[in-house]
Amino acid sequence: MSIVKKLKDKIFNGELISKKEALQLVDCNIEDICKAADEIREKFCGNDFDICTIINAKSGKCSENCKFCAQSSFYDTNIEEYQLLDSNEIVRQAQNDYDKGVQRFSLVTSGRCLKDNDLEKICEIVKIIRKEVGINVCASNGLLSEKQYKMLMDSGVTRIHNNLETSRNRFDSVCTTHTYDNKLDAIKAAQTTGLVVCSGGIVGMGETMEDRIDMILDIRSLGIRSIPINMLNPIAGTPYEDLEKLSNEEMCQIVAIARFLVPDGFIRLAGGRGLLEDKGRRCFMSGANACISGDMLTTAGISIDTDKRMIEELGFKIKLVNE
Helix, strand or coil: CCHHHHHHHHHHCCCCCCHHHHHHHCCCCHHHHHHHHHHHHHHHHCCEEEEEEEEEEEECCECCCCCCCCCECCCCCCCCCECCCCHHHHHHHHHHHHHCCCCEEEEEECCCECCHHHHHHHHHHHHHHHHHCCCEEEEECECCCHHHHHHHHHHCEEEEECCCECCHHHHHHHCCCCCHHHHHHHHHHHHHHCCEEECCEEECCCCCHHHHHHHHHHHHHCCCCEEEEEECCCCCCCCCCCCCCCCHHHHHHHHHHHHHHCCCCEEEECCCHHHCCCCCHHHHCCCCCEEEEECCCCCCCECHHHHHHHHHHCCCEECCCCC
């Protein structure tokens, strides 16, 4: 019996695979891994597909030195910088996305965390969106406290996004202005309030497959089931500007192994997907069952209409998933 079939059968029997077992998949035939991952996805998640959009509600001048990020004040990337957007503009974008069939909309802000006055404004905007639009609202606002997360939840936010970005082993080489434990503390604070957490990372920053597996295992241990996988988009002016983008095959392998590790999760293709020639189609046939559609924070994405056509062609059903 092949390793792929052995591990798939183990998962079908309700068991989780270990790091050692996941590492065995790395050298297996890519087509076999992807086919098995798709079967695991179908068994545990059916054909449900979770689609969300984001808005860059506050851009640039970030105090953190994450090497992948165009919004860091440490790097000259010529991005547009602005303070918190006007509430009308944010609500208008939420309505536009909702009208196109999107059921989850996230307010993303640059910076280590929000100042109290900006947090209060975000909360007021969320209340308006929930009342006037009805779309579910997520927030990605940095390293907040339990009290701040409670404010967001009370305003109508249902899910918090906070990426681990990479493995604990690699984190210090990616960012030195905050730590991996700062990330974990923020995630746990959000969970303590009762908020659902979405957390993943960025691949293609020089990490190994073991690093990727370690990151997914930490996310799994936190009980997180919405896992964005971003492919590095090497931005000019950042320390990672000269890194080569990952191939479609590498992305499919990463997605497939993530599915083996989190059988019932929503593996979400996020930033960088537009760099793939097929815009993620093969990944959606390799275990992925969620995406961020529309534009990303500082780079262009894929239109909602284009994504919806592809998702439906692949046999998925767009559905709001609250986990």
